Amino acid sequence: METSESLGYLKGLIDGLDLDSNKKETKVFKAIIDVLENLTEDMEDMTEGLELVGEQIDAVDEDLADLEEFVYDDDDCDCGCCDxxxxxxxxxxxxxxxxxxxxxxxxxxxxxxxxxxxxxxxxxxxxxxxxxxxxxxxxxxxx
Structure with missing residues (x-):
């Protein structure tokens, strides 16, 4: 189960308890849920950022491979000087x-x-x- 799904399930369990919203315990549970929601959003943002960085690294890696082939590839030289x-x-x-x-x-x-x-x-x-x-x-x- 994904973190966001687990958090939704936890919220459903707390709502199902039908707790009095004026009690201190209920306020603590709601505060914990709010913190967990914020952490889940932050984690999803970081995951998206990491995916973007991974795509950029792959693009740079491909560019570097092309550059290395251009600079170091001697197969196109017929004169023999690059043997x-x-x-x-x-x-x-x-x-x-x-x-x-x-x-x-x-x-x-x-x-x-x-x-x-x-x-x-x-x-x-x-x-x-x-x-x-x-x-x-x-x-x-x-x-």
């Missing part, structure tokens, strides 16, 4: 011939130790710094 730095590359160790996955950060460091045999693998990779990115998706040079 994920977490991309891994397969390298074969010349000593043990095991295939090892390494990321771009490891390659840029120039060397690392093979986890299988301990051989130090060195990379000599050159990046063309003069090649600027012409796409609209970023404002940096190609790496």
């Amino acid at each position: 994920d730095d977490d991309e891994e590359y397969e390298v074969e160790c010349p000593t043990c011939h095991e295939k090892i996955m390494v990321d771009m950060d490891t390659i840029e460091e120039g060397k690392f130790e093979c986890p299988n045999c301990g051989e130090v693998l060195e990379f000599d990779v050159e990046f063309d710094d003069d090649d600027e990115c012409d796409c609209d998706c970023c404002d940096h040079d190609h790496e």
